Amino acid sequence: MADLSSIRIENLNMFYGVYQALVDISLSVRSGTLTAVLGPSGSGKSTMLSILAGIHMPSSGRILVDDRDVTFLPSAERNVGLVFQSYALFPHLSVYENVAFPLRVRHLPEADIRPRVMEALDRVRISDFARRKPAQLSGGQQQRVAIARAIVFQPNVLLLDEPLAALDRKLREEVRLELRHLQRELGITTLLVTHDQDEAMSMADEVVIMSEGRIQQIAEPRQAYHEPANEFVAGFLGVANVFRGPLRAAADRVFIELPGGERIAAHPAGKGIGGTGAMVGILRPEQIAIVEPGTNGSVVATVRETVFLGEGVRVHLQSEGGFDFVVQTAQTKRDFPAGSRVGLAWNPEDLWLLAS
């Protein structure tokens, strides 16, 4: 099928007047993989995508596709497939003609167009609607057409800008899997821009987390989740218990001493960035276990509120030192009455340490 292309972005900067939308962005996408660019709105992720698509020119920096500089190549010559959140289907063309469009503007013979369009429509299971106009389709169907249109001309690179944001939750999870499957099958190098961390985590081989025009971290999803590069990433990728305080050692134990006096157990080797002094420790809610109060090494806390999530229970507690803990457990049938005292325990190796 298509060439497996790699993307490399080098020192990309983008100014709008005095406002800098992108600050020295460098990253590379290995051929055939799916990389998700994740960030809140205004983080510059969509700007980056539009530069990759050739819609905007960067203020400085280079973009290389398969080691070839395409920074100033017009969109039409880049051979990238693009899917927008709004799908941007051509309202005046039928589904079939929408998908045929990239082939027609390349002046392919009619005999070649038909099988390729039908194949693309089959891939996204929308062939039955070939004659309809976009306005006659549901959101999910429109999205499939947009994908078919983006892959029919076998682009080197697929760019997806919030492709699932307009779908409802259930459909979104379904399409997520399908899209991932399609991407693997085509082996097409894909860049996905999204603000939804679930989407990024579940689909991407690698995630790029951005904020305020800068890259905060590039990592595999699991690593980014458990070993965030900074507090922003920790907070953006879900709920985290964030402990601030000096790292101390007493006897054979290492811990963060909270202002309230509690000791948050850490691994002696200092997982994450080592050293002493003011530190930030990060612990995910599901890494904390609720145990009997007084269990060795545990922190005593009082249950304030319990939120039932369906697949789990999230418990909000306050320690005696006044720290607000969030714990998530899969024990959905167990009851945590408000006001009851429990112990909180975790594996010290799970505490991820960052320099403050």
Next chain:
Amino acid sequence: MKNNLAVGLIAVAAASLSSTAMAEPAKVLRILTAGGEWTDAVQKCVDAPFTEKYGIKVELETPAGFAKLAGKNQAGNVDVALMDLETTELERAQASGMLDPIDWAAVAPFEMFPDAQKPYGFAHTYFSTIMAWRPDAKAPANWQEFFDTENFPGKRALPDYPGYVLAFAALADGVPPDELFPLDLDRAFKTLERVKGDVIWWSAGGQVAQLLDDNEAQYAIGWSGRIVNKDTLAHSFVGGMLETSWWGVPKGSDPAMQEAAMLYLHEYSDPEKQACVAQYISYTGPSPALDPLLPQDRLAQFPNYKANRDVQFVTDGKWWYDNADEVERRWQEFKLTQ
């Protein structure tokens, strides 16, 4: 400097757009003319046969007037080879060097009254400006009565042209007819100031009959040709003003078109054609041979008819020309401040 250059460049471009037909013999004769019933009649009686005879199309621009000529002259784009002028306008245009002399040899006219042939002017029409009124209104006998709004109540429809109203206004103030010129403007405007509340100013000859018929006005001063043939109106030539209209050749017009204009003037001097025009509108042309050709029952309608001529006065074109600026200034002052 730069601005001039830009204008020059544009002018060259524009000229190349508009000058396509200029080098060849004229296919079109453009005439700046008055418009209205008289022009309609001329089109039927003169223009149509002329086009048929010479294959030259006649295009009209209306209405005429000295300002139009001056505009074209200043623009350096004189696109008409013949234009309709009043006596005053003829004097003024000639004195400002905006006319070319008429090539009388080329015109080779039929017989014309001697005073109808001037170096720069071809008299095409004798016309009168006279009073008219609704038959149901009290008939005025002279200009004093005409402008007497107390004893002769009603609206006056007056020409929106100083040359056709000021003399009558002066007469109304008691100026003796033989001392009319030089015109006493103060006395003329005194009359107008007195009646202005009861005036509707018209700008086209056809309005007179319309305004009287619609009972918008009860008295009017108008051009005889637009009045005398309307049996719904009463009129009188007494104290009327006899005038001549002229054809002149604007300077700077295309020579080929000017040649065509001379042919046109030749046709115009034909008494048959003038008689034809007179059928439609009661004005006569410069041909002495015209009388037998005119409808005999309507002779009394023609301004030049002896009985009519005797009760009218002839306007003093020279005075109007000499005092044009003063008249214009005072007229605007009066008109725009009323």
Next chain:
Amino acid sequence: MSNQTQTGKVVPGRYLARTKPATRRFSGRLPSGFVWVLPLLLLVGLVFNLPLLMTAASSLVDQKTGAFTLGNFEQVAASKVYLPVVWRTIRIALVVSFACALIGYPLAYWMTRLSRRGQTVALAIIVTSFWVSILVRTYAWIVILGNSGIVNRFLMASGLTETPVEFLYNELGVAIGMINVLLPFMLLPLFAAMLQVDPRLRQIAFTMGASSFQFFWRVFFPLTLPALGATFILISILSLGFYITPAILGGGKVPLIANMLDILINQFPRWNLAAAISLVLLVLTVGLFVVYQHLRRVE
């Protein structure tokens, strides 16, 4: 198959030319999208902006000598001929704008209270009137308001008056004609602005014990006042330039600025004076337009 892609076709030379460093952005390329505007800019610049500039320039030139002078403006300001016409134009513009507001506001308000079908009919009448040639409408008033026109015949037949009322060939006739032409310009934006007022406000006000009258004066009218002000200015702007209506319905007695310009161009060739007066009119218009834009923003 994959060789058929566009990138595969890029010739190396061209490709290299395109990969020069980012300075390329500043290498004299026209600002993005400017070419699209260029053709119209050329035409409008040549046939609109340049002529206006030339008018401004001629207003500062003496007709006879061709020398620089402020005399044309002095003449406008000092003469008892030109300035009164400017004042009359402003006065009539104000009268017409007031009259439009006075009869337009109640109609627009009434329309908001009509059923959908009623609104459609009313809008159809307004829009029809709006698009019918101004010549046709002005002309019709001669027939309607003349001494033997339908209005006067009705008035006389009903014994309200014995002699015909003089509607035409005076300021009244001009004003009536102008109001008829300009009223749609008042009604359409005003009605649109009134529809913007949330209908729930009325219900809320009623639950608080307000009467219909109180609701109108304390809530509805203040809310639509900026729109009324803006349309008032709009009508004034349009009134200032009226030419046809005074020419036809004024009987030569109600010349406005535009008619004066016609005289100065087409009867007496006084271009430089005309240019000066036209500049006065331009300044008046632009000044009012700035006010209008400001009010629109308030709205």
Next chain:
Amino acid sequence: MNAHLVAARRRERWRRLPLATVGILVLLFLALPILVVVPMSFSSAESLRFPPPGLSLRWYEAFFSDPLWLEAALNSLIVGISSSTIALGLGTLAAYGIVRGTFWGRGALETNFISPMILPPVIIAVALYIFYARIGILGNYLALIAAHVVIAVPYVVLLMTLAIRSFDIRVEQVALTLGASRWQMMTRVLMPNLLPNAAAAWLFAFVISFDEVVVTLFVSGTHLTIPKRMFNQLVLQINPTITAIATILICFSLAAVALAAWLNRGNGFVSKADGEGH
């Protein structure tokens, strides 16, 4: 209960009566000219009596048998069609540049293009008269058309900027990434979608040009148009032929505007189609 309601409704109706009277009278005032002109055009009488004493088509015959009126009609059509077509072409390009361009001063340019609509026509007439006279093209046919383009183009710019603004820019961007050249994008994507708006803009521009009087009076020289001849005739002699022309004009303008409004009704149809997911 029911009786109370009926009584309340009746009271409400009485209260609104003064307002309704004013409203109806003002609407009548607006409609009166049309109500008078149209029947008069079918009058059999010479004069402008209303109501007409009898019916006939003589004034329509008079119009269609008068070569000058026909010449004026032909000129109006030629000037109207060519100026609105040029206005549509240039205006649409400019609207695209204004909406999608990023260059400095777009707002000022848009104001400039639209200002001929706001300025009194007589200012434009005087300026063009002086300008055309100076460069010697007063009365030139092309110069007349150019003047009409300037007068009609604001409507095109207004309508087309609106239409392009409401067209999703991403559709254009996607077309480019799918391999379309800018020209292909314009012709295959943008124009087909803006076609109804463009047609409406053309019609508006045409009606504006067809109705234009003041500027035409000043700069047209020997060329007659329908409104110019109508104006001259109105001042010269009031003749019922004008009612026939007026009626034709009314029908013509209304048909054009209704068509334009119908074409422009879908100003939001593009965004409706792709906006469902938003």
